């Protein structure tokens with residue numbers, strides 16, 4: 001379980017209040033999404049969605065298929081921009097910031113290793129992600145080659161340390177495209193460790209991961225939360241994982257937040273049950 005203190009419970013919204021500001025956001029909120037709307041053509045995928053992520057928490061984002069969870073993660077990461085609403089991160093309005101600017105502020109999203117990195121080794125994939133590499137800047141190469149060397153050595157050292165932590169040292173020189181799905185998830189987590197992450201967005205980390213690797217992934221998420229003070233926002237359909245790791249849990253349905261509370265309260269909430277039941281009925285038809 002996340003070691004940080006559990007702060008608040010927000011009771012389910014009455015249906016006629018859905019989409020209204022969910023609650024008073026607090027100073028310890030690292031991320032605040034307020035009244036976010038996103039339309040794809042005539043379809044409103046996110047409908048006045050408001051929730052916050054407390055600094056130091058592992059916040060779960062759950063909800064039936066199509067609820068708008070991944071779209072919200074895309075909006076928070078900056079891959080999509082809302083039609084209306086505001087996103088605040090670390091006290092600043094980031095609604096219009098580009099994804100790379102968010103990344104440099106420590107808002108990091110994990111992603112499947114893209115094709116262009118699949119042919120690189122696991123070690124190289126880690127080294128590539130380190131922020132503020134002097135070698136990135138042409139002027140550094142011209143004027144201070146020594147500094148580039150030191151940076152690269154430091155990044156390499158950090159990459160090996162990360163591999164050691166993830167127990168992936170034995171596959172350091174494997175091509176990233178050839179490792180197992182579970183190992184890729186660990187590598188994604190490792191890539192966040194090469195950055196100065198503050199808020200890590202994890203989209204379905206458990207998907208395609210076997211039980212043993214899943215427990216390892218969970219304990220590493222807990223470790224990074226506890227020891228490196230990472231805050232996580234985690235989308236997951238595996239409710240056991242959500243129960244073990246997350247507090248609070250935000251449940252979305254039809255583009256809005258239905259409830260934000262501890263796992264037990266969310267699980268037993270009749271509106272949540274109804275939302276998931278609707279999904280089951282749709283699948284059965």
Ligand SMILES: Nc1ncnc2c1ncn2[C@@H]1O[C@H](COP(=O)(O)OP(=O)(O)OP(=O)(O)O)[C@@H](O)[C@H]1O
Nearest residue numbers: 040043044045063064065066067068069070071072
């Ligand atoms: N690029 C797009 N164009 C049109 N509709 C989209 C697009 N992306 C998502 N949608 C729709 O928006 C709604 C929300 O999708 P989203 O992927 O955010 O849901 P989700 O809660 O993450 O679902 P799942 O748990 O199945 O991944 C869905 O109805 C989806 O079909």
